[in-house]
Amino acid sequence: MTELSTIQYIAIWVLPVLFAVTVHEVAHGWVALQLGDYTAKTMGRLTLNPLRHVDPIGTLIVPGILLILGGIVFGWAKPVPVSWDRLRNPKRDMAIVAIAGPIANLIMAISWALIARLGMSLTENLPILGIPLAYMGTAGVFINAILMIVNLVPLPPLDGGRVLVGLLPNPLAYKVSRIEPYGILLLLILLLTGTLWFILWPIVSQFISILISLVRIPEWEFTKGLAALLGSH
Numbered sequence: 475m476t477e478l479s480t481i482q483y484i485a486i487w488v489l490p491v492l493f494a495v496t497v498h499e500v501a502h503g504w505v506a507l508q509l510g511d512y513t514a515k516t517m518g519r520l521t522l523n524p525l526r527h528v529d530p531i532g533t534l535i536v537p538g539i540l541l542i543l544g545g546i547v548f549g550w551a552k553p554v555p556v557s558w559d560r561l562r563n564p565k566r567d568m569a570i571v572a573i574a575g576p577i578a579n580l581i582m583a584i585s586w587a588l589i590a591r592l593g594m595s596l597t598e599n600l601p602i603l604g605i606p607l608a609y610m611g612t613a614g615v616f617i618n619a620i621l622m623i624v625n626l627v628p629l630p631p632l633d634g635g636r637v638l639v640g641l642l643p644n645p646l647a648y649k650v651s652r653i654e655p656y657g658i659l660l661l662l663i664l665l666l667t668g669t670l671w672f673i674l675w676p677i678v679s680q681f682i683s684i685l686i687s688l689v690r691i692p693e694w695e696f697t698k699g700l701a702a703l704l705g706s707h
Contacts (some may be wrong), residue, residue: 478609480704486606486703490614492533493525494582494621499527501578502571503554505706509567519554525645527551529549553631562608565647568642572633579622586614587689615685619678624670630663631652638657 478486500522500643503514514520518529527536532550561567590611596604627635630653664670686696 483556483703486609487613487617490586490617493522494579494614496522496524496527497578497582498575498617498621498625499551501574502556505566506554506556506561506571509570511557511564511571513560514554517555519669523706525572527538527554538705563655565644567667569637572640575633576586576622576625579618579625581633583615583618583622583685584689586611586618587685587691589616590686590696590699591689594691608699609703613703614698615682615696616700616703619681619685620674623674623678624661627661627674632657659674665698 484620500520503520506513507520509514529550529552532552556568556571558564558568561571588611590608593604593607594612595611596602597608598640601636625632626637628634629635630639630651635650635657639651642650661670664673666668682696683693686693
């Protein structure tokens, strides 16, 4: 692993971040389609074209500021529309649609871990390919682990909140759902004050540790690459 220039640093993060937020949203729309709601398909949102999912604040401004400041890269895409009344079993199916996003991030985290392992294995004999793959795979594991775990927080409108609403009895579900208009503001406050990271980092760290162990990446090597990514700028 080598020191990164600003252009290299941004280039390494771009694809993992775009895929993480885009595939997350497409997963919601695709599962909704399987359950009877074709709204996302009709609006052209079942595509991996990131331009169809860009949210100016969540996809561009917030991650960009965090990159410049050297903070934890975090962002979100424009939510895929879901018409709950078109679902076959609205309450249950909304929970299933919600959990599809974190599951997509889990699958991507595993995929990026395999890419990181491939890159690390090539670093010595083919560094021009191995080093970028190792860095990009490391970034992909990290951003998908964060998005998966943050979205599982039981706070509407996060996916975990919608899963909770789907599981609770109707009177309690209604009370929890009323938090949704204030959920993103609360999340941003927790993020900017560092409280969210303080609470979730042990979970993220443990998840990453288990994942890289399963794909047989030496923890010291992954940690060194991640430290370079997070500390370069």
